[in-house]
Amino acid sequence: MRFAVLADIHANRQACEACLRHAEGQAVDRYVFLGDLVGYGADPDWVVRMVRARLADPAAPALVVRGNHDEAVGRGDTAGMTGHAAAAALWHHQRLSAEDRAFLAGLPLEVEAEGVHFVHADPADPARWTYVTDAEIARASLEGGHAWLTLCGHVHAPMLYGLTATAKLAAFRPAPGVAVPLLRARRWLAVMGSVGQPRDGDPAACYAVLDTAAAECTWHRVPYDAAAAAAGIRAAGLPERLASRLLEGR
Amino acid sequence: MALPRLAPGTVLDGFVLGPLLHRGGMAALHEASHPDHPDTPLLIKIPRMQEGEDPAAIVSFEMELMILPRLSGPHVPRFVAACGFEAQPYLVMERIPGESLRPLLEALPRPPEEVAALGAQVARALDALHRQHVVHLDIKPSNILRRPDGRVVLVDFGLSRHDLLPDLMAEEFRLPYGTAPYMAPEQVMGLRGDPRSDLFALGVLMYFFVTGERPFGDPQRLSGLKRRLWRDPHPPRALRPDCPPWLQEIILRCLEVDPERRHPSAAQLAFDLAHPAQVPLTPRAGRAGRDGWAAVTRRRFNPEARPVFRLPGAARQQSLAPILAVALDVAEEESHQGALRAAVERILATLPGARLACLHVLRQNLVTPDSGLDSEGRNRHAVSLARLKHWAAPLGLPEERVTYHVLEAVSVAAALLEYVTVNPVDHIVLGARTPSLRRRWLGSVSAELAEKAPCSVSVVRPRRTGPEEEN
Incomplete structure (x- = not known):
């Protein structure tokens, strides 16, 4: 089974369309939306509509999990969010229909398919929205988990953690477009990059293709019209920083 | 389990x-x-x-x-x-139908020419491996096999490092993993991933094969392994006087403690082993004994004398140290030669590890055998060589970064093609034909090379200034 995994789209239609177009050439069987469909960007309605349509696809229903922004927008509760994030979340909340808000708030925190655990933030405790940003958190997650492979997002920078046969933690920054083998006998935690708001210095949208038969994951970087996405954010009257960071990838 | x-x-x-x-x-x-x-x-x-x-x-x-x-x-x-x-x-x-080099250990030392030829084959194989982002890190006779046609096959990638994949071994170096006699100093210190570590191991192998002695023995403890960071081996010629100076030069360069002082790439090492006459001899070639105790003590106890090891990554190191070839028609006008020189100079400026091979093809007459002398009786080969050196002089390249080759062939294109195929050349630069030299050699040559060469091909043409030159 080949999964296309899109995490942290953040209402960025231009980036999302570019990734979906790229994925069309990757012989993908199923799409996974790994949370934070909304927040920050200018096109929450388009993204939610697209995801709901793919979820309803009877041939290959998409897998979708809830991110912290989906929860905040869905419930209209921005407690714990920074100023820019809260401003965008409230705007999205007002803009989306009640039905879309209920859809976001009702998404599951985690799903499992083909032995792979899909979750937005720290798999050890998905509802706490902890960032898996260092080896210590990754080790705790890996040791607490049971799946061969866990995929998470939330961090906005790609990373792969693995436990070796001698229980050492290997941390690895994947190179774009290079398939990384994930040994079946080991446990892996793959952090997806962000489709709609990359923060690792590369403004290109990031998504991954996971091939469970070959046990390989490939992180792709897809250049897209970030200037148009930034212009949309400015036109919506959202904070300038949310626009400029798309151009820097920071 | x-x-x-x-x-x-x-x-x-x-x-x-x-x-x-x-x-x-x-x-x-x-x-x-x-x-x-x-x-x-x-x-x-x-x-x-x-x-x-x-x-x-x-x-x-x-x-x-x-x-x-x-x-x-x-x-x-x-x-x-x-x-x-x-x-x-x-x-x-x-399963490779051939033996490893291990049985040869029963019949050491080997003739220097045989060791150089074998070393060149192994270096070519390492070049192919490094270009695929992998450093072997356990080069030794039992991991080198030969196919029936003589081509070398490297086996056992259990200690290798792929610079685009997670390194699961990186966390294991409470002891350095490798084979004690062959392990490079930076590997002893726990650094996995410098392609020049493989050149060190190949240097150990060539030293062993040519002298019958291991340059650093076979230490069993970490302290013994670290000795190679400060104690230099006996020069091969001290043990084997008939080892030619050029081979000692190459072997001791492979065995440099600081990877920066070794050949910048396996391709460049293969090139030197295949062109003994072109190996620039430094004081390494003439070394008659080991360093004195003063130098050794300073290396051992003065932290500032220790090299700082950094990891360049297999493919990156390769891309910074390409072999560039330039094909010159030495009879060409000065303006065109100048344009070619300027183009080469610009390429070299961005690649501090690159080396340049200057080529000229002397056309041989198919029907009547050439005498090797021109109409004035001068040796054509020597004249071409002098002209190549004259062309390259303004580039100001140090001796170890430039070589000169006069090839003799009936077909210029075939000769250049063979050269860039046999030698691991990354990029060949040649001049376009000029109107005055129409039907001379470069017209079809550049087209044929661009189509068939296994490397990049650049064709340099000075900007034409007017339509009259189109004729």
């Missing part, structure tokens, strides 16, 4: 185990067969996992599982199938 030893006749996913070929510390090797692969001799590797054995052997097997399927070409065994530790682990690959 102790698994039973597998006997011949056992079937794993359709692969039938044949006779045991070798039982090593980390794995057993059997012949194997499979109905889907009737014409390919197969080898199956089964890791040993007895209680109390080094668990790093499992990690090492898993590294090979990750790396071997991603390699291709004649210098590695072809990957066939594998299974990890989720079931009975095994790795099936092409």
Whole structure:
């Protein structure tokens, strides 16, 4: 089974369309939306509509999990969010229909398919929205988990953690477009990059293709019209920083 | 996790185990067969996992599982199938119908010319490996096989590093992993991933083969391994006076403690081994004995004398140290030669590790044998060589970065093509034909090279200034 995994789209239609177009050439069987469909960007309605349509696809229903922004927008509760994030979340909340808000708030925190655990933030405790940003958190997650492979997002920078046969933690920054083998006998935690708001210095949208038969994951970087996405954010009257960071990838 | 030893006749996913070929510390090797692969001799590797054995052997097997399927070409065994530790682990690959270099250890020393030829073959194989992002890190006679046609095959990637894949071995170096006599100093210090570590190991191998002695012995403890960071070996010529100075130069350059002082790439080492007359001789070539105690003590105890090891990454190191060739028609006008020189200068400026091979093809007459002398009786070969050097002089390249080659051939294109194919040239630069030299050699040559050369081809043409020159 080949999964296309899109995490942290953040209402960025231009980036999302570019990734979906790229994925069309990757012989993908199923799409996974790994949370934070909304927040920050200018096109929450388009993204939610697209995801709901793919979820309803009877041939290959998409897998979708809830991110912290989906929860905040869905419930209209921005407690714990920074100023820019809260401003965008409230705007999205007002803009989306009640039905879309209920859809976001009702998404599951985690799903499992083909032995792979899909979750937005720290798999050890998905509802706490902890960032898996260092080896210590990754080790705790890996040791607490049971799946061969866990995929998470939330961090906005790609990373792969693995436990070796001698229980050492290997941390690895994947190179774009290079398939990384994930040994079946080991446990892996793959952090997806962000489709709609990359923060690792590369403004290109990031998504991954996971091939469970070959046990390989490939992180792709897809250049897209970030200037148009930034212009949309400015036109919506959202904070300038949310626009400029798309151009820097920071 | 102790698994039973597998006997011949056992079937794993359709692969039938044949006779045991070798039982090593980390794995057993059997012949194997499979109905889907009737014409390919197969080898199956089964890791040993007895209680109390080094668990790093499992990690090492898993590294090979990750790396071997991603390699291709004649210098590695072809990957066939594998299974990890989720079931009975095994790795099936092409069985190379040839011996390793290990039996040669019974017949050391070997003639210097043979060692150089063998070293060049191994360096070519390393070049192919490094270009695929992999540093071997365990180059030694038993890991080098030869196909019946003489081409070298590198085996056993259990300690290797692929610079685009996670390095599971990186966390294992409470002891440095490798083979003591061959391990590079930076590897002893725990750095995995400098392609020049493989050049060091090849230098040890060539030293051993040419003198019959290991340059750093076979230390069994870490303190003994670290000795190579400050204690230089006896120069090969001190043990083997008939080892030519150029070969001592090459071997001692491979054995430099600081990777920056070794050849910048395996391709450049292969190039030197294939062109002995062009190897610039430094004080290394003339060294008659080891350094005195003052120098050794300073290296051993003065921290500032220690090299700082950094990791360049296999493919990056390769891309910074290409071999550039330039094909010159030495009869060409000065303006065109100048344009060619300017183009080469710009390429070299961005690549501090690059070296330049200046080529000229002397056309031979097919019908009447050439005398080698021109109408004025001068030696054409020597004149061409002098002109090549004259052309390159303004580039101001140090001796070790430039070589000169006068090739003799009936077909210019065929000669250049053969040169860039046999030598691991990355990029050849040549001039476009000029109107005044129409039907001279470069017209069809550049087209033929651009189509057939296994490397980049640049054609340099000074900007034409008016339509009259189109004729």
